[in-house]
Amino acid sequence: MNNVVLRFAKGDFSRKVKIATKDEIGQLGHSVNYMAKELESIEQMRRDFVANVSHDLRSPLTSIKGFLVAFIDGTIPEQKKSRYLSIMKSETERLIKLVNDLLDITKLESAELTINPTSYNISEQLRLVIAKMEPELSKFEIEVELDEEEDYFVFADSDRIEQVFINLLQNAIHFSTRQQVIYIKMKKVENMLSVSIKDEGKGINEENLKKIWDRFYKVDQSRTNNLGTGIGLSIVKQIIDLHQTEIEVTSELGKGTTFTFKLQLSGE
Ligand SMILES: Nc1ncnc2c1ncn2[C@@H]1O[C@H](COP(=O)(O)OP(=O)(O)O)[C@@H](O)[C@H]1O
Ligand SMILES: [Mg+2]
Structure with a gap:
């Protein structure tokens, strides 16, 4: 059990504690396995969270940068300029919304947050x-x-x-x-x-x-x-x-x- 628990501590959840007895040690084994399952799912959510946020931040930035480069290079026809600018505006708004949401959620998650009714x-x-x-x-x-x-x-x-x-x-x-x-x-x-x-x-x-x-x-x-x-x-x-x-x-x-x-x- 000890070896497996030490692996859990390092974030490796691939192995489970083997349960051989029905006594208190066996019970502890079950609880340790349950804890590992919960930790693993929290860890997975954290990974998804980072991956999602990174993607959601990168895609509007990439598109804004692409338009900016085209503007600087002067390759955008006059009649398309205002349309591209308005896409850049809405992509920027999307970034602001995402960052605001993230700030809110971080604030809401920190234990200090209390409401002020x-x-x-x-x-x-x-x-x-x-x-x-x-x-x-x-x-x-x-x-x-x-x-x-x-x-x-x-x-x-x-x-x-x-x-x-x-x-x-x-x-x-x-x-x-x-x-x-x-x-x-x-x-x-x-x-x-x-x-x-x-x-x-x-x-x-x-x-x-x-x-x-x-x-x-x-x-x-x-x-x-x-x-x-x-x-x-x-x-x-x-x-x-x-x-x-x-x-x-x-x-x-x-x-x-x-x-x-x-x-x-x-x-x-
Ligand atoms: N009024 C609604 N009518 C239909 N679907 C909704 C409505 N509100 C929320 N949803 C669904 O729930 C999801 C989650 O909503 P939300 O957390 O506000 O995320 P977002 O609006 O950023 O997609 C939405 O993507 C949508 O699929
Ligand atoms: Mg919404």
Whole structure:
């Protein structure tokens, strides 16, 4: 057992502890093997993470550099310049989004991160977020319909909740098609506020629905037509966890998706 454990310590999980007895030593052997399996999967996730991030950073940089070289060499015809510049702009935006997501996730993972809840008007916040996203909404001709009986006040970390709204709304826009509507509903359920964001977009099948919270998971893995990083929902989940509440998702392929989360209501 000793030799195998020393190999585990060096990151070699190819061998398992042999279990010969049913006593306490045998039990320990089982536990050690279990620990090794868990460590191996964490190690694999770490490797995938680095590989994914490196790829996601390299591909836009390579494309931006290619365009820059062509601009410097003067090989780009005048009428194509503005199109290439706008590709460079969107590639840069993609890099910024990735780096921001990574910074968020690192912050959220460090044990020091605590949320800073205050009592605030979440209805007001939501109207502002929607206003900020207006350029994106009108670009895709998507409308947002807000349904609430009154202004609600919650006890939560407003910066973090803004991030939850932005991530969920960006997904709703991204996975909808032109002229569809996003419905947002806020209502009291017992002593909590329930917020649901519903789109009429492409939906997610049952199997993928379980995986969407995983870091880097995207249903459509192809990198060409999906500018996402697969990080957004894992950030949402962590923020909701920090608020010690829950987020649920229901979806039907081709019909749309609804995310619902609850927050602590507060007095004004
Ligand atoms: N509203 C939605 N409609 C359909 N699919 C969605 C929706 N929100 C998330 N998904 C799926 O979950 C995946 C993970 O979402 P997310 O973590 O935000 O990553 P990203 O948006 O960067 O791809 C998306 O790639 C998509 O496949
Ligand atoms: Mg997203």
